[in-house]
Amino acid sequence: MSIFNEIRKRESVIPLLLDESFESPSESITINGQKVEALSKSIFKITPQVINKEECFLYSCGIHGNETAPIEIVSDILIKILNNKLHCQAPTLIIFGNLEAMRAQKRFIDFNLNRLFNKDYEKHIDATEAKRAQELEEVVFNFREETQPLTLLHLDLHTAIKGSKHKRFAICPVANTQTSEHINIFKAMNLDANIKKTTSSNTFSDFTSNMKNSHSYTLELGKVMPFGENNHEDFFDSRKTLEDLLSGNECKSKEKELFNYITSKKIVKENDTFKYLVDENDDNFFLIPKNTDIYEQDGQKVRYDKDTYMLFANSSVKRGQWAGILLERLENL
Ligand SMILES: [Zn+2]
Numbered sequence: 246m247s248i249f250n251e252i253r254k255r256e257s258v259i260p261l262l263l264d265e266s267f268e269s270p271s272e273s274i275t276i277n278g279q280k281v282e283a284l285s286k287s288i289f290k291i292t293p294q295v296i297n298k299e300e301c302f303l304y305s306c307g308i309h310g311n312e313t314a315p316i317e318i319v320s321d322i323l324i325k326i327l328n329n330k331l332h333c334q335a336p337t338l339i340i341f342g343n344l345e346a347m348r349a350q351k352r353f354i355d356f357n358l359n360r361l362f363n364k365d366y367e368k369h370i371d372a373t374e375a376k377r378a379q380e381l382e383e384v385v386f387n388f389r390e391e392t393q394p395l396t397l398l399h400l401d402l403h404t405a406i407k408g409s410k411h412k413r414f415a416i417c418p419v420a421n422t423q424t425s426e427h428i429n430i431f432k433a434m435n436l437d438a439n440i441k442k443t444t445s446s447n448t449f450s451d452f453t454s455n456m457k458n459s460h461s462y463t464l465e466l467g468k469v470m471p472f473g474e475n476n477h478e479d480f481f482d483s484r485k486t487l488e489d490l491l492s493g494n495e496c497k498s499k500e501k502e503l504f505n506y507i508t509s510k511k512i513v514k515e516n517d518t519f520k521y522l523v524d525e526n527d528d529n530f531f532l533i534p535k536n537t538d539i540y541e542q543d544g545q546k547v548r549y550d551k552d553t554y555m556l557f558a559n560s561s562v563k564r565g566q567w568a569g570i571l572l573e574r575l576e577n578l
Pocket residue numbers: 308309312403404
């Protein structure tokens with residue numbers, strides 16, 4: 246039973262990802278000169294016969310299991326490659342992240358997979374996700390060994406749980422050098438905002454951004470919906486740009502300016518006394534005027550003497566994890 250035939254038959258890899266009993270040994274085929282390898286049913290490597298670019302790509306999706314739109318988009322890209330309709334010009338690794346959480350239609354099972362990279366899985370070894378984080382680190386490490394000195398562009402594709410004042414946005418790890426080419430890619434994807442992190446963390450894109458010759462972003466492309474319920478119009482530009490990058494077509498940048506932010510503070514929930522004093526259910530990027538009490542912990546209220554914007558506020562995270570990120574908006578030059 247060839248995994249490639251199974252994917253083609255279903256016109257999607259998703260039913261196989263969701264089928265716990267389906268396991269695939271590693272397998273490869275050559276399509277019109279490009280080699281497609283299934284390293285497992287959730288990790289695919291594409292190597293063109295001739296490499297026409299100085300880049301290579303990593304697309305990851307489903308690091309949070311219920312963020313289905315990117316999984317559908319990347320599955321469709323894989324189908325195009327298998328059907329000889331998309332020819333990669335550069336080595337490409339495709340990763341579908343948290344399969345157990347996808348099956349459970351949850352963000353994660355035991356522990357947020359996107360907080361376990363940079364070897365933080367060693368601290369949470371009993372979590373279902375720890376093994377997966379380790380596997381993904383190893384797979385990417387091997388891919389980079391093979392693809393040096395090509396420059397890696399890693400796009401880790403997500404959708405957000407809550408609404409957002411900026412519908413689509415990029416998060417740039419602190420180690421990443423952002424180029425005008427990347428900004429053009431974001432404009433082609435119709436992103437609205439660009440956040441530069443000022444501290445390192447344990448996300449997947451942080452992990453890859455620390456590798457030599459590598460650029461990485463976490464991209465938030467819209468809102469979380471169940472499989473089959475995503476509005477394809479909303480993701481049209483993201484999908485098109487992801488395909489254009491692989492096939493070497495020019496990414497058609499839109500005439501727009503991105504809102505630029507930097508992270509100014511990670512809010513860490515130290516213990517169960519933590520509570521927000523602002524409405525944490527408000528959309529991402531909601532404005533907190535200066536001198537507003539933002540949260541309280543151990544009886545201490547915290548406020549800032551500058552306007553800030555809130556991202557990913559969530560007081561129900563586990564103790565020791567961050568419960569939100571405060572942003573400062575930069576003036577556009
Ligand atoms: Zn996510």
